[in-house]
Amino acid sequence: MSSGLGRTSFTKWNFFMTILGIFSFLFDIGVDLWISIKYFQQELYLFGLLTILFALVSTVIVQAFSYSWFRDDCVEDSRRSMKHVITHLFLAGTLLRYWYAVKYGYQATYDHRRRNREETKQKAVYAMTDLSMLRCFKIYLESTPQLILQLYILMEHGQITVIQYLSILVSVFSISWSTVDYQVSLRKSLPGKKGISVGFPLLFYTFYKFFTLTSWIVSVVFLISCSVYMFAGLVTVLGVAGFCWAWKQDTDFCTTKRMEILYRVVVGIILIFTFFNVKGSKTRVPVSIYYSLRFLNTSGMIILCFYLRPAFARTFIFAVLSIATVSSLGLGIFSLILYYACFHPTLHCIGQTKEDTVDGITHEDQSRINKFIMP
Template sequence: MKFTKWNFIFLVAGIIVYTADIGVDFWVASKYFYEGQYCWAILILCFRSLSSLITQIFSYQWFKNDWKGTAPGKLDWIFLVHFFQCGIFIRYWFALKYGCQAAFRQDSIGDVSKPDPPNIIQKQAIDVLTDINMLRVFKTFLETTPQLFVQIYILMEHNNHNFYQHAAIIISFCGISFSMVDYQISLRKSLPDKEELQVLPKLVYLFYKLFTITSWILSISLVTVLSVRSSIILLILLWSCGFAWTLKQHTTFCKSKEMEYLYRTVVGIILLFTFFNIKGRKTKACISIYYATHTLVTVGILLVYLFWKPAVIKEVHLTIVSILTILSLVLGIIFLAVYYKYFHPTTYCKQQTFFDEVDRRGGDNMEAGRFQNFIMQ
C-alpha cells in the first residue's frame, strides 16, 4: 500500500473541512442563542464538547503509547496542546509532514544523509492518517450524528423549513457515510494483508452505509417526535446491547484497562447507528442479526405511527419520512448484500500469506500498529 498524491490532496481538504466544521458548530449555536432557543444551543455545544474531550483523550493516549521511551518534554507539550483541545491539529501536522515525504518522495527533514527507507515513510504516513480517520469516526458518532438528530427533530416537531436546514441535513448524512468510507480505506492501507478498495467497491460500500444509516436515523427521529422519553429509553437499551457485545468480544484495542472501557463505550455508541466489527473475525452471523434487528425495529416504529397517527406531525410529513425510511432500508440492505457477496476482503482481495525479502527485512524493525488485529467491515 502506498500513500499517494491523491491521499495528500484529500488530507489537505480534510483539514479545511475539519476547521470549517468547528466554525459552523459555533455559528449554529450562536444562531440558536440569538433566537432564544437556548436548549438547542446548549445541546449543540454539549455534543461538540463531549466529542472534543473524548477524541483528545484517545489522541493523547496514542501519542503516549507511540512515543514510549522518548524525552518527557515532548509528551509534556503534547499534553498541553491536547488540554487546550487542539491535539487533532498536531496529528494533521504530522500527517502533512509524513504524507508529503511519502507522496512526493522527499527525504527526511532530520538528516538528509540518512533518509528513512521508503517503506518506513509510507508506514508512518499511513499510520498517522489511520489514527486521524479513527478519531473522525469517533467525532462523527459523538457529535455529528446527535446534532443531526436535533436538526431533524426541530424540522419535524416545530415545522421549521428553510433551504439551509435541508441542505445541512443532507450534507450531514453524506458526511457520516464518507467518514466511514475514509476510515475503511485507510484501515485497509494499514493492514498488510488487505488490498486497497477500487472505485466500484468504494461506491457500493458508501451507498450501503449511507442508506442504512439514513433509514435508522429517520426511524429514531420518528420515535423522538412521538415521545422523547421513549427514544431515550430505546437508545439506552440498544447502547447497552452494543456495549455488552464489546465486553463479550474481549477487545484489546487499548493498552490500559480504563481506556479499553472508554473505547468499548464509544463503540457501543457507534453500534447504535451502524455495524462495527471490532475483532477482525467473520461477520456474516453478527451483521445478519444486527440488520435483522434494525429492520424489525424500523418496521415496528412505522406500524406504531400507522395505527396511532400522532397529531404532532402532519400526515404528509409522516408519509414522506415513512417512504424515505423504507426505501433507504431496502436500498441499504441491497448494497450491503452486494458488497459482502462480491467486494468483501475475503472474496475480493487475495490474502498475502508471504512477504518478499525486501519487505521482510524492512518490516522487522517496524512495530505492529494498533490496527494490526483490528478491522471494521
C-alpha cells in the same frame, strides 16, 4: 506503533486529502459555533446547549484517545510527551496529529531526496489512519447526534425547505462517506490487505452505509417526535447492548484498562447507529441479527407514530418519509449483500485468510489499527 507494513503507498492524492481534512476540521468547529449561536438567538437554549455538549464531549473523548496513542508511541521521549500533554489539555490534539500527517505526507510525496522514504511513507499512512480512527469517533459521538437534533428541530419547530432537505442529505452522505473513508484507510494501512476498488465496490459500500444510516436517522427522529422518553430508553438499551457485545468480544484495543472501558463505551454508542466489526472476527451472523433487529425497530417506530401522533401520521410528509425510510433500509441491506457477494476485496485475492471475507482481520500484526472496530 508496529512498523511491519511491508511496502506502503502514500500518494499525492492522500496528501491533498489530508490538507483538505484540516480545513474540514476547522470548518466543522465554525459550523458548531454558528449553529449554537443561532439556537440561542431563537431562544432554543436547550438545543444550543445540546449542540455544544455533543461537540465538547466528543472532543474530550477524542483528545483522551489521541493522547493515549501518543503516550504509547513515545514512551521513551519525555520532552515530546510533555508537549503532547499540554497540547491535549488545550484540546488541540487533533490539530497536532494533522501537523504530523502533513509533515510526513509532504516528506513522503515531495521530498524525493529524503532517505528512508519507505519508512516515511509508513509514518504518513499511520498518521492518516490514526486521524481516520479519531474522525470515526467524532462522527458518531458528535455529527450524527447533532444531525438527529437538527432534523427533530426542523420537524417540530419550523418549516423544512428544499435547501434544508438538501443540507440534511449532504450531512448524511458526509457521515456515510467518512465511514467509507475510514474503511479505505484501514485496508491501506493493514499488511497484505487489498483495498476497495474504485467503481462498483466503493459505490455499493457507500450505498450500504448511506441508505442504512439515512433510514435509521429518520426513524429515530420519528421516535423522538412521539416520545423523548421512549427514545432515551431505546438508546440506552441499544448502547448497553453494544457495550456488552464489545465486552463479550474481549476487545484489546487500548493498553490500559480505563481506556479500554472507555473504548467499549464508545463502541456501544457507535453500534447504536451502524454496524461495525468489533474485533475482526467473522460477522455474517452478527450483521444478520443486527439488521434484522434494525428492521423491527424501524417498523416499530413508524407504527408508533400512527398511534401516538395520528394527526402527523395523516400528513403527506409522513407518508413520504415513511416510504423513504423503509425503502432506504431495504436498499442499504441489498447493497450490503451485493457488496459482500460480488465486490469484497478478498473475493479476488487468494493470499488473504478467510477471516477477512467479512471484514475480519488476522491477528498476526499487532499494530493499533488491527484492534480497532472495522466497518
